[in-house]
Amino acid sequence: MLTLKGITKIFRGHFLDSISRKRGLFTALDGLSFTLGEGEAVGLLGANGSGKTTSLRVIMGFTKADRGEVLFDSKLGPMGRDFRQNVGFLPERPYFYPDLTGRDFLCFMGALNGMSRKGIRKSIIEWSERFKIDFALDSKIKIYSKGMLQRIGLCSALLHNPKLLILDEPLSGLDPIGRKELKDAIREVNRQGKTVFFSTHIIQDVEEICEKVIFIEKGKLLYEGAIDKLMTSGESFYEFKISKRSVGKNFEWNGNTLELEDFLIITVSGEDRLAFLKKLIDKEIDIESIVPIRSSLEEIFYKVKNREGRICL
């Protein structure tokens, strides 16, 4: 659906810096290459300032790359020229024309996509109800909350039934209910066969929505592949919460133990978890819960990154 080949983007500082070509240079993207397959849901992961937004801007043609090329599948338009006809885009923290109503704005976007009046009306009803923003369509956008802006933005991105949906931090700043609703909607859109590509720095969002992840740091590709492989790489740990009363005196285990009033919380490595579980069952110890300890983005970063900076699994 989309291929990035060796994209390099260097931002220059002020005018004098750009003349001297020495000072004030900042490499936002450094030979970035990856591919999006048709129908995939792909997350673009990276810390703040890693080059996620710049990558999306280069893809959309808002910023020109200094080197490399973006190749679009012919399904997005002949020679990729009309790719925007088949792409839905939502920028990070979107702002819209404050004095237009939500309906006016969606009509405007639909008209730019060459949709018929009937098509726009139908699509507005469908998506505004889906994203629960239909009640505010006739209010001016300047009174919308952040969540409402995000919803109307997603409506506009999906209005013309695009084949590829590109979202820049779509879930940032939303409340838990809003996040869940949007995640469900993105999953549903992906199930309908649309390719979804979105950036985030929250690994949980990617885990819940995507099957593939692209990991970048300082504008360089660290990892591109299945998310399961990334998440299960490195050492994993489990927290066993067991009843204190059922534990006998002769129960011994080497591991981090936290003693609470009624319970013991024992942290066990992934390798030892089955042996530990067997021991608990043999000793007839009451198990309250077993919880896998989820690594944070940073932990996974440093756990699996080798000295050359590439992720090796």
Next chain:
Amino acid sequence: MFVTCKDHKILTVAYYTFQALLKSRVLFHIILIGLLLLFISFVAGEFAFGIAERVVLDFGLGTLSLSTMAISILMGAGLISDEIESRTIYMTLSRPISRVSFLLGKSLGMGFLLISNVVISSSLTLGFYIYLGGELNPLIFWNILYTILEALICLFIVMLFSLVANKALSVIFTFFLYLSGHAVNDEFIEKFSLSSPMGFLLEKYHYLFPGFHKLNIKNFLLYQKDLEFNFLLKTLGYGFFYLLALVLLVCFVFERKDLD
């Protein structure tokens, strides 16, 4: 409410730009300013014994020119740069529309607003002028046409500056060019010897910068009442080609601008 022009995306952008400007109550303020000017013209006319209608016309057309220019420069400075700053432009340019079409659509929408301002304010002025017994002269309409042209030139100058500098600087630069464009006229240049560096620079000034004084025919209108059609046409041609060159330059810069 709908404008769906499959092959006329410039008009679609223009329509919604005008809609957004209308809904921001700019037109309401324009009407308010027009009525205020009418009142001031009336007061000024009362003090001008015997030539009240001429004072009203002078005052009305002068303030029409200034208010149109102020709207053009102050609102034009944010026409594209605000879209970039607020990232609204990403929503629009992620659609199948070229940057040039978008820019022309925004300018056209702004142009509609400027024309609305001219129509409202000049109607009030001319209505009052005729009420006081003034005669309609074709030069009045030429003057109004030149005011629109002048405002459009200022609009594209401020847009050009706003693509390479911040909003405040763009407004200052454009106001400076507007004032110097009126001040540096033939009489002013004659005061300097052409062999002096200042005289040389002033003589070459209008090769690059707009000669707004050429579009100001108010003195002819008020005192001579007549101008050759050929002169009027040449002036129109000058303004039109200057505007065209500016439009091409702004499109060129915008096409190559990184929207960071």
